[in-house]
Amino acid sequence: MAEAAAFDLSTLPHIAEEEVGSAADLDARLAGADRPFVIRALAADWPLVKAGLQSGGEARAYLLRHRRERAFTFSLGQPGAGERLFYDDRMEMNFRTLKGSLPEVFGAIDATEGQPGGPAIYLASIDMQHYFDGLHEANHVPLGERKPLASIWIGTPTRIAAHNDVPDNLAVCAAGRRRFTLFPPDQFANLYLGPIDHTPAGRTVSMVDLTRPDFEAFPRFREALATAQIAELEPGDALFVPSLWWHHVEALSPFNILVNYWWREVRPFLGMPQDALHHAMLAIRDLKPEAKAHWRALFDHYVFENGDEVTAHIPENARGVLAPLTAETAGSLRANILRSLSR
Structure with missing residues (x-):
C-alpha cells in the first residue's frame, strides 16, 4: 500500500x-x-x-x-x-x-x-x-x-x-x-x-x-x-x-x-467518569443483548435522565444516594464500590 x-x-x-x-x-x-x-x-x-x-x-x-x-x-x-x-x-x-x-x-x-x-x-x-x-x-x-x-x-x-x-x-x-x-x-x-x-x-x-x-x-x-x-x-x-x-x-x-x-468545576468528592466506563466494561459490556438493554434502561433512569420520578415516592430523609450527593453519601457510595470490587 x-x-x-x-x-x-x-x-x-x-x-x-x-x-x-x-x-x-x-x-x-x-x-x-x-x-x-x-x-x-x-x-x-x-x-x-x-x-x-x-x-x-x-x-x-x-x-x-x-x-x-x-x-x-x-x-x-x-x-x-x-x-x-x-x-x-x-x-x-x-x-x-x-x-x-x-x-x-x-x-x-x-x-x-x-x-x-x-x-x-x-x-x-x-x-x-x-x-x-x-x-x-x-x-x-x-x-x-x-x-x-x-x-x-x-x-x-x-x-x-x-x-x-x-x-x-x-x-x-x-x-x-x-x-x-x-x-x-x-x-x-x-x-x-x-x-x-x-x-x-x-x-x-x-x-x-x-x-x-x-x-x-x-x-x-x-x-x-x-x-x-x-x-x-x-x-x-x-x-x-x-x-x-x-x-x-x-x-x-x-x-x-x-x-x-x-x-474540574465539579464538587471535589465526585468520582471520575472514566472509572465508571471501565467498571461498565467489566460488569455489563459482555452480557447478553437483553440484559444489556435492561441495564441501559436503568442507567437512563438513575443517571442520564434522573427525573423526579426516581425519588418522588421515597421520603426525603430516606433517599440516600438517590438524592443529590454530599461528601458523606459520596463516601458511602465509594466504600460500597470498593467492597464489591474486593470480593
Missing part, C-alpha cells in the same frame, strides 16, 4: 482569539466556557518565557536553578524514529520510559538539540510544585478560586496523538512553538481510538497519523477533519481546551516548554 500523503494542518480553521485585560477578565471568560479560545501574550512577562526567548539553553538553565533533587521520569524515543511518540508496528511503545536527574536529561538534550535524526526526549506532565522550588510562584496564571494542578512539559520536537482529558485545561506555551489541533468531544468514533488499557500516556489516543492521514484505512476521519480547528502558539500564548475536547499536540521547535493547568 502506498504511503499516505502529507496533510497541511495550517489549512484548517484557526481557533478564535480572545482579549483578556486582567485576572478578573480571565476568570469571567473561563467560567462556564465550553469552546476553545486563544489568548495571545497572556504569559509574556514570565521569567521562563523571557529565558526561552534568549535560547533553549537559557530556558534549561533557568529550570535547573529551580529544580528539586529528585528523579524525573522522561520518555526517550529511538534515534531516527521521528518525533511521533506512539505505538510501533507491534503495538508496543516506540519509546522507553526512564528516570534520571534533570541535569542528566538536559545534558542529553544539549548534545542533540537541533540535530536531525536525534531521539525525541520528553518530560511529560511534571508537577511544578513537587519537582521545582519557586518555579510555579514566579511563572503562573492566576485562576481565581480554582485549585488547578500545574504541570510542565519539556522536550525536543514531538508529536502527541489526539486524546482528551476530563478536566478543563489552560495550556501556556512557555518556550518554543506549539501547534494544537482540536476536535469536539462527539468526534470520538471518527478518530478511530486505540486501546483503553494500553496507551502511550494513560489516555486513549487516535490511531490516525494526523500529519499523514490514511483515509483508506480511516475513512470517517474526513468527518473529524471537517470539525477540526488549530491554534499555533508562540512563547507566552495560551489556549483554553475545554473538558473532553480531543487535542493533537505538536512541539515544533528544537526545544519546547509548555505549562498547563487542569481543573
Whole structure:
C-alpha cells in the first residue's frame, strides 16, 4: 500500500482569539466556557518565557536553578524514529520510559538539540510544585478560586496523538512553538481510538497519523477533519481546551516548554467518569443483548435522565444516594464500590 500523503494542518480553521485585560477578565471568560479560545501574550512577562526567548539553553538553565533533587521520569524515543511518540508496528511503545536527574536529561538534550535524526526526549506532565522550588510562584496564571494542578512539559520536537482529558485545561506555551489541533468531544468514533488499557500516556489516543492521514484505512476521519480547528502558539500564548475536547499536540521547535493547568468545576468528592466506563466494561459490556438493554434502561433512569420520578415516592430523609450527593453519601457510595470490587 502506498504511503499516505502529507496533510497541511495550517489549512484548517484557526481557533478564535480572545482579549483578556486582567485576572478578573480571565476568570469571567473561563467560567462556564465550553469552546476553545486563544489568548495571545497572556504569559509574556514570565521569567521562563523571557529565558526561552534568549535560547533553549537559557530556558534549561533557568529550570535547573529551580529544580528539586529528585528523579524525573522522561520518555526517550529511538534515534531516527521521528518525533511521533506512539505505538510501533507491534503495538508496543516506540519509546522507553526512564528516570534520571534533570541535569542528566538536559545534558542529553544539549548534545542533540537541533540535530536531525536525534531521539525525541520528553518530560511529560511534571508537577511544578513537587519537582521545582519557586518555579510555579514566579511563572503562573492566576485562576481565581480554582485549585488547578500545574504541570510542565519539556522536550525536543514531538508529536502527541489526539486524546482528551476530563478536566478543563489552560495550556501556556512557555518556550518554543506549539501547534494544537482540536476536535469536539462527539468526534470520538471518527478518530478511530486505540486501546483503553494500553496507551502511550494513560489516555486513549487516535490511531490516525494526523500529519499523514490514511483515509483508506480511516475513512470517517474526513468527518473529524471537517470539525477540526488549530491554534499555533508562540512563547507566552495560551489556549483554553475545554473538558473532553480531543487535542493533537505538536512541539515544533528544537526545544519546547509548555505549562498547563487542569481543573474540574465539579464538587471535589465526585468520582471520575472514566472509572465508571471501565467498571461498565467489566460488569455489563459482555452480557447478553437483553440484559444489556435492561441495564441501559436503568442507567437512563438513575443517571442520564434522573427525573423526579426516581425519588418522588421515597421520603426525603430516606433517599440516600438517590438524592443529590454530599461528601458523606459520596463516601458511602465509594466504600460500597470498593467492597464489591474486593470480593
